[in-house]
Amino acid sequence: MTVMSPADTVFGLLTVLFAAAAGHGLRQLVPSRSVGWTERVDHLLHTVMALAMAVMPWSWGRALPESPQTLFFSAAALWFPLTAAVGRPPGSWPGAVAGRLPYAGGMAAMAWMNHSMAGSHHEALAGGPPAPHHAAGGHAAGGVVLADTLGGALALWLLAYALWSLTRDMPGLGRARRTAPAHTAVLAPGPVGHPYGHFWDGSMALGTAVMLLMPH
Template identity: 65%
Template sequence: MSATDVVYCVLTALFAAAAVHGLRHGVLSRSAGWRGRVDHLLHTAMALAMAVMPWSWGRALPELPQTAFFAAAALWFPLTAVSHRQESRLAATARRLPYAAGMAAMAWMTHSTAGRSHETLAGGLPAAHHAAQLGHPAGESRAGDTVTAVLALYLLACALWSLTRDMPTLRTAADTVVDSVDASTVKQPYGRFRDGSMTLGTVIMLLMPH
């Protein structure tokens, strides 16, 4: 087994765990409203698609419907932002942008996979037609690299923020485990760690061949 396969096995386990968590909260949880349930189900769909994407049997899934689905999911998160307490609508939208970027990255990956499939098919075209297409790939490749880099950098920043912002809280929670602490305060850091881990996995998937 190659090093790439080992990385993909780890990512598959990560995304499978995220899918189970999202499904449990999207279907079984009664505390989340309808918007929260949809959020969790979208995360479940993304995690499942990411888990199978690296493998040959996962590539058999139709790319274009996936691209359309995840592009719509990317719009869902900012368009359904709801402000809380004194929070402005702009702040509420910004809070959901990392989720939208993750869905956009998924749509971009499936779009790129579809594009490579079409290029493979184009190998059987007549030489004159193929030569006429040679002017396009260089510019498209540069634009594609730019989109990938922007998504990867933004998601990497979001992942690092989620993974590191609660480290002092985690240490405090460990030191005062016998104290009476509000359950939501204890769970919040681990929720951010889970989100950061999945976002970091998305960055790796963006940058690795699949």
């Protein structure tokens, strides 16, 4: 009987989470007159990210080319803030951009993970970095520190957003049950028109943060 390592157990749980998030994203892609083209692209990007995250930890998932994924998710990270101003008056742009930064952070984290895995893969194929490489001016060591700092900053950002998103509706649950009509109480959490939207946003952010902190 094969015993899964603790890391494989965590990766298995994350795979289930991301697969469920991908299913939720596919449901949001169902045609609806109330959903604009920007929001459809948002859901598509989240679905692709969830699918990629679900297979990333496993050896067969790592066979996917990393460079195209890095470029794709880098572009996706820019998509969210750049499209925040679409259809909005200029005075509301800062708030709109700020509201989409967590999504941009998730895409940036995905791009960073693919980039870092590609670098590790190339080093492994070359037999690992040679010893003089670390002693030549400290540039390599500085790059490693910078990469670790960036990864840690993204993980902390996503973790903070996950905790905020998962708990933001908790203080009002009791009052919502007493005041909201029965047919709307279930739809109260999450953004308007997206049942449990805060839960899915927070879960994706939490899973991404854990993936950033896990060894790849």
